[in-house]
Amino acid sequence: MQKKLKALAFVAGLLGSVAxxxxxxxxxxxxxxxxxxxxxxxxxxxxxxxxxxxxxxxxGSVTAARMAVEDFGGKVLxxxxxxxYADMQNKVDLAASKAREWFDTDGVDxxxxxxxxxxxxxxxxxxKQKNKIVVINISGSPRFTNEACNANTIHYVYDxxxxxxxxxxxxxxxxxxxxxxxxxxxxxxxxxxxxxxTFVKAGGGTVVGSVRVPLNALDYSSFLLQAQGSGAxxxxxxxxxxxxxxxxxxxxxxxxxxxxxxxxxxLLVYDNEINSLGLKAAQGMLLTSAFYWDMNDETRAFSxxxxxxxxxxxxxxxxxxxxxxxxYLKAIEAAGTDDTAAVMAKxxxxxxxxxxxxxxxxxxxxxxIRDLYLFQVKSPEESKYPWDYYKQLATxxxxxxxxxxxxxxxxxxxxx
Amino acid sequence: MSIATSxxxxxxxxxxxxxxxxxxxxxxxxxxxxxxxxxxxxxxxLIKILCFALFAAAFNLLVxxxxxxxxxxxxxFGGAAYITxxxxxxxxxxxxxxxxxxxxxxxxxxxxxxxxxxxxQGIYFAMxxxxxxxxVYFVFLQAPFTHSxxxxxxxxxxxxxxxxxxxxxxxxxxxxxxxxxLGMVLIWRxxxxxxxxxxxxxxxxxxxxxxxxxxxxxxxxxxxxxSAALAGLAGAVKAIAFQLASLVDVTWQMSGEVILMTLLxxxxxxxxxxxxxxxxxxxxxxxxxxSIPAPVLIGGCFVACxxxxxxxxxxxxxxxxxxxxxR
Numbered sequence: 001m002q003k004k005l006k007a008l009a010f011v012a013g014l015l016g017s018v019a020x021x022x023x024x025x026x027x028x029x030x031x032x033x034x035x036x037x038x039x040x041x042x043x044x045x046x047x048x049x050x051x052x053x054x055x056x057x058x059x060g061s062v063t064a065a066r067m068a069v070e071d072f073g074g075k076v077l078x079x080x081x082x083x084x085y086a087d088m089q090n091k092v093d094l095a096a097s098k099a100r101e102w103f104d105t106d107g108v109d110x111x112x113x114x115x116x117x118x119x120x121x122x123x124x125x126x127x128k129q130k131n132k133i134v135v136i137n138i139s140g141s142p143r144f145t146n147e148a149c150n151a152n153t154i155h156y157v158y159d160x161x162x163x164x165x166x167x168x169x170x171x172x173x174x175x176x177x178x179x180x181x182x183x184x185x186x187x188x189x190x191x192x193x194x195x196x197x198t199f200v201k202a203g204g205g206t207v208v209g210s211v212r213v214p215l216n217a218l219d220y221s222s223f224l225l226q227a228q229g230s231g232a233x234x235x236x237x238x239x240x241x242x243x244x245x246x247x248x249x250x251x252x253x254x255x256x257x258x259x260x261x262x263x264x265x266x267l268l269v270y271d272n273e274i275n276s277l278g279l280k281a282a283q284g285m286l287l288t289s290a291f292y293w294d295m296n297d298e299t300r301a302f303s304x305x306x307x308x309x310x311x312x313x314x315x316x317x318x319x320x321x322x323x324x325x326x327x328y329l330k331a332i333e334a335a336g337t338d339d340t341a342a343v344m345a346k347x348x349x350x351x352x353x354x355x356x357x358x359x360x361x362x363x364x365x366x367x368x369i370r371d372l373y374l375f376q377v378k379s380p381e382e383s384k385y386p387w388d389y390y391k392q393l394a395t396x397x398x399x400x401x402x403x404x405x406x407x408x409x410x411x412x413x414x415x416x
Numbered sequence: 417m418s419i420a421t422s423x424x425x426x427x428x429x430x431x432x433x434x435x436x437x438x439x440x441x442x443x444x445x446x447x448x449x450x451x452x453x454x455x456x457x458x459x460x461x462l463i464k465i466l467c468f469a470l471f472a473a474a475f476n477l478l479v480x481x482x483x484x485x486x487x488x489x490x491x492x493f494g495g496a497a498y499i500t501x502x503x504x505x506x507x508x509x510x511x512x513x514x515x516x517x518x519x520x521x522x523x524x525x526x527x528x529x530x531x532x533x534x535x536x537q538g539i540y541f542a543m544x545x546x547x548x549x550x551x552v553y554f555v556f557l558q559a560p561f562t563h564s565x566x567x568x569x570x571x572x573x574x575x576x577x578x579x580x581x582x583x584x585x586x587x588x589x590x591x592x593x594x595x596x597x598l599g600m601v602l603i604w605r606x607x608x609x610x611x612x613x614x615x616x617x618x619x620x621x622x623x624x625x626x627x628x629x630x631x632x633x634x635x636x637x638x639x640x641x642x643s644a645a646l647a648g649l650a651g652a653v654k655a656i657a658f659q660l661a662s663l664v665d666v667t668w669q670m671s672g673e674v675i676l677m678t679l680l681x682x683x684x685x686x687x688x689x690x691x692x693x694x695x696x697x698x699x700x701x702x703x704x705x706x707s708i709p710a711p712v713l714i715g716g717c718f719v720a721c722x723x724x725x726x727x728x729x730x731x732x733x734x735x736x737x738x739x740x741x742x743r
Binding site: 049094119 | 458460461464558560564566567569570585654658659660662663664700701703704705710711712
């Protein structure tokens with residue numbers, strides 16, 4: 001018994017000494033104004049590099065960030081800029097622990113992208129605690145700039161609310177009045193459908209029906225038959241990723257699409273999905289995107305350079321990573337420091353003008369406001385060269401696309 | 417009573433295949449290493465290892481000592497994480513109450529799932545647990561309080577017992593270490609008790625245990641509930657430590673990962689799951705920033721383990737030591 005007590009006392013003593021030692025380790029010197037912390041600006045990306053999302057995010061986003069740093073000259077305020085990344089393997093806790101480690105011990109100043117909205121929301125919260133910057137490009141949850149908004153987070157490319165709203169309004173203008181929804185059966189799909197139906201009804205359209213499909217379903221035939229028989233002129237897919245690809249492919253097999261008089265609309269579609277589906281299956285589909293590589297000379301110039309490296313064209317979030325990295329570096333230069341508050345103020349103050357966005361601006365809730373575009377997928381005959389996939393039908397001005405500030409649920413806005 | 421208290425030490429040392437003193441010295445050394453570890457390694461990473469180690473150890477209690485391969489342990493791990501995160505964030509529970517709620521949920525869920533699953537054996541048992549855990553996954557996917565794929569974030573860490581500030585890394589680490597050690601001691605106590613002996617008897621020869629008059633199903637159910645509760649403890653602590661609960665923790669992939677950790681470390685050894693969990697978590701963490709894809713590497717290790725040393729790392733070491741001492 002005595003032995004045990006002795007051991008216990010020893011352990012307790014050790015614990016005490018460790019605890020006493022701790023504060024010295026935890027404190028880090030506050031960066032003085034006009035300086036760059038750690039004499040290097042580190043930008044981190046938390047990406048799925050090996051799983052389902054490795055093509056829409058992954059190496060492509062890292063490449064885009066590195067291109068931005070190169071184009072900026074590799075240095076800001078005379079200090080080197082470094083891009084680091086980690087394969088978060090679609091695990092939220094891995095993303096969270098990496099982000100903490102980056103901020104705590106590796107001197108990362110900003111994280112430019114995180115795929116999976118759950119991981120993004122977690123990291124956004126960590127950035128708030130550690131007072132660092134997070135820019136979300138690929139995730140689309142509107143929570144980033146509403147309930148979960150904070151002064152350290154910017155949502156750069158799109159959100160599902162804006163996609164639903166602008167797709168609904170733009171398709172109504174194209175004459176699609178009777179809608180049918182094929183909705184993936186969880187919150188993402190439900191919200192998507194709810195938002196889109198609200199705008200369809202507000203715009204004078206009707207929703208004739210909807211069907212819920214399970215997540216990661218393989219056979220969509222019964223759902224597609226309901227859509228086909230519904231008498232709707234628009235069949236909208238409130239799905240994402242593999243679900244979108246599979247359902248669109250099967251819809252083509254059922255003869256749905258422009259030939260049947262029914263318009264197919266994808267609420268969230270990446271260029272990569274069209275590339276893997278092929279134009280034969282996807283032709284005629286309507287979709288909204290923030291970026292398409294073949295819009296003008298500037299987008300083509302960037303995309304061709306990117307293609308050289310990746311052998312794929314950049315999608316909207318990868319182009320967004322380039323743009324947000326560039327904007328971040330410019331803001332550091334303008335602020336003369338990499339201090340978080342000063343840089344955030346500059347990022348929100350300076351307009352964004354590059355190939356990715358014209359007259360973009362970041363609102364106080366962290367939402368970047370930009371135009372969105374309605375595209376139609378070309379038929380195989382219309383497509384003249386590789387990756388010639390879309391024709392532009394309409395431009396949706398940013399102020400009409402995104403949640404107006406007056407409806408924002410962000411506490412930063414509500415305070416005023 | 418005297419038999420019950422004297423057997424554990426004996427079996428533990430026999431299991432390690434080393435003398436009394438060396439065994440004790442090793443345990444003390446390991447404890448010291450755990451206490452001093454945050455000085456050398458980033459504490460948040462250590463916390464993650466401890467959470468997964470406890471989860472794997474809880475799983476191992478069932479597969480290693482009762483011979484029941486559950487393919488649904490993520491339901492307890494992730495389920496408890498959700499309950500803890502929700503009770504602490506939305507209902508304002510203190511961390512200890514939140515963890516308790518998570519563990520209670522996991523134990524209850526374990527009782528229900530175990531009650532249904534233990535009637536079958538082998539692959540059927542695994543499939544029933546998988547099916548039930550997929551039902552739990554579906555509930556968490558659909559239930560509004562989980563926010564679906566957004567998950568529950570920014571769970572307040574608060575003060576443990578009103579004094580320990582869990583938002584600082586070191587107090588948090590020692591709290592998680594405490595929970596981990598508590599779980600490990602409990603598992604060790606269960607395994608080295610008359611109850612544990614009966615479990616081993618069931619694992620070795622179930623019909624014989626029945627013929628000796630034991631209500632086998634009751635013992636299995638008890639073991640299942642203990643294992644579920646400990647897996648829940650791991651999940652609940654992780655929810656507090658990382659301030660989040662997400663769908664990833666309730667997916668069947670997570671159930672698969674804990675099997676992988678346990679197999680790699682050594683099924684049926686006390687330390688095996690801990691070593692396996694540390695190894696897998698470390699590979700995930702440190703190879704994330706390299707161009708080597710971590711999942712491929714972990715898969716490779718698993719294949720190597722199955723082909724070359726089926727007892728797992730700790731199992732193999734124990735086997736070699738035993739072989740040497742018997743020579």
